[in-house]
Amino acid sequence: MKLLLAPMATLSHEALRNLIFRFGGCDEYYCEMIHATSLVSGGKFEEYYIRTQPEPDKMVWQLTDYREEALKEASKIVSELGGIGIDINMGCPAPDIYRTGAGCAWMSKSLQEVSSMLSKVKSVLDSSITSCKRLSCKIRLGEEDFTIEKLFTYCDMLVSEGVTQITLHPRTRKEKYTRKARWEYVNQLCEYLKTKYSSLNLQIIGNGSIFSVEDAISSIKKAPNIDGIMLGRSAIQKPWLFKQISSALSNEEFKTEIDLFELAIDFMKDIENCQPQEFWKTRKQRFFIYFCDNFQFGNYLKSQLINNDGFEIQKNILQEYFEKMPSERFLTI
Numbered sequence: 635m636k637l638l639l640a641p642m643a644t645l646s647h648e649a650l651r652n653l654i655f656r657f658g659g660c661d662e663y664y665c666e667m668i669h670a671t672s673l674v675s676g677g678k679f680e681e682y683y684i685r686t687q688p689e690p691d692k693m694v695w696q697l698t699d700y701r702e703e704a705l706k707e708a709s710k711i712v713s714e715l716g717g718i719g720i721d722i723n724m725g726c727p728a729p730d731i732y733r734t735g736a737g738c739a740w741m742s743k744s745l746q747e748v749s750s751m752l753s754k755v756k757s758v759l760d761s762s763i764t765s766c767k768r769l770s771c772k773i774r775l776g777e778e779d780f781t782i783e784k785l786f787t788y789c790d791m792l793v794s795e796g797v798t799q800i801t802l803h804p805r806t807r808k809e810k811y812t813r814k815a816r817w818e819y820v821n822q823l824c825e826y827l828k829t830k831y832s833s834l835n836l837q838i839i840g841n842g843s844i845f846s847v848e849d850a851i852s853s854i855k856k857a858p859n860i861d862g863i864m865l866g867r868s869a870i871q872k873p874w875l876f877k878q879i880s881s882a883l884s885n886e887e888f889k890t891e892i893d894l895f896e897l898a899i900d901f902m903k904d905i906e907n908c909q910p911q912e913f914w915k916t917r918k919q920r921f922f923i924y925f926c927d928n929f930q931f932g933n934y935l936k937s938q939l940i941n942n943d944g945f946e947i948q949k950n951i952l953q954e955y956f957e958k959m960p961s962e963r964f965l966t967i
């Protein structure tokens with residue numbers, strides 16, 4: 635069972651990968667979505683989106699755009715960086731992405747239009763001279779009126795264009811994150827595709843609402859033939875969760891003590907190493923939104939950290955919190 639880091643804008647960057655790597659890493663690191671047009675036009679911050687550490691061979695480049703030419707040209711750039719392959723973002727429901735015709739909007743376009751875009755990206759991957767060869771897509775269930783048959787037809791088209799890994803986040807566009815991910819649809823899609831294309835080595839990945847080892851095990855029980863599970867928000871809150879899940883699945887013992895103060899400090903330092911100064915504030919804020927859920931008075935700590943900026947100030951806030959709540963500083967798992 636593969637374990638994958640989800641693409642998350644402003645979050646799935648090198649500093650988060652470094653943090654996950656401290657606990658043993660994962661099998662595939664999807665990067666935060668890269669806007670193809672900006673990459674091609676040499677945007678000021680693009681070099682930060684295409685960093686590859688700490689495990690360059692395990693990178694998956696997620697591209698977002700509505701323009702097929704931009705996606706093709708961006709594919710040329712990222713494929714030269716190596717890694718596993720390119721993923722097309724077909725699941726993002728954010729209004730400013732969706733409105734342009736990118737993200738989840740791809741799932742409502744004509745199959746010919748999507749095929750045309752995918753064949754262009756695939757042609758780049760086919761001629762790639764690096765390890766970057768695989769074409770994958772990350773999808774949702776679709777719009778509110780989705781049916782499983784429509785989803786099957788859409789995925790038939792993806793497969794016919796050479797997509798060999800499909801990640802399903804089983805929520806509709808409008809559901810965003812409100813209701814629980816519906817893993818029964820991951821199972822139905824997996825069974826359909828694996829039966830129909832048994833001669834192809836299609837990889838089906840399930841994603842959504844895995845926050846613990848127990849969630850991972852119960853999701854896999856619901857979709858037993860999937861090839862992997864992808865973690866998003868929980869990977870930020872608990873970067874050690876990949877290791878915990880992989881140990882549990884292989885019946886290995888994994889015990890460690892984590893100093894959460896030291897972890898937060900190291901992460902803040904790493905943000906300053908891996909990101910442009912213009913991003914330091916927002917990237918730390920985004921991290922603390924999820925990381926503070928580890929603590930009893932997490933909402934208080936979160937608001938303190940988010941409303942104050944600067945390494946030393948935030949370090950002091952953390953220090954004061956752990957002085958008041960010393961038992962929360964060290965986590966034994």
Ligand SMILES: Cc1cc2nc3c(=O)[nH]c(=O)nc-3n(C[C@H](O)[C@H](O)[C@H](O)COP(=O)(O)O)c2cc1C
Binds near residue numbers: 667696842864
């Ligand atoms: C802050 C944030 C940013 C996200 N950005 C992306 C993105 O760039 N591309 C994408 O395909 N999905 C994106 N997602 C969706 C996640 O990849 C994932 O599908 C979703 O969070 C559900 O998984 P989870 O329950 O494990 O968090 C984002 C989610 C969050 C919370």
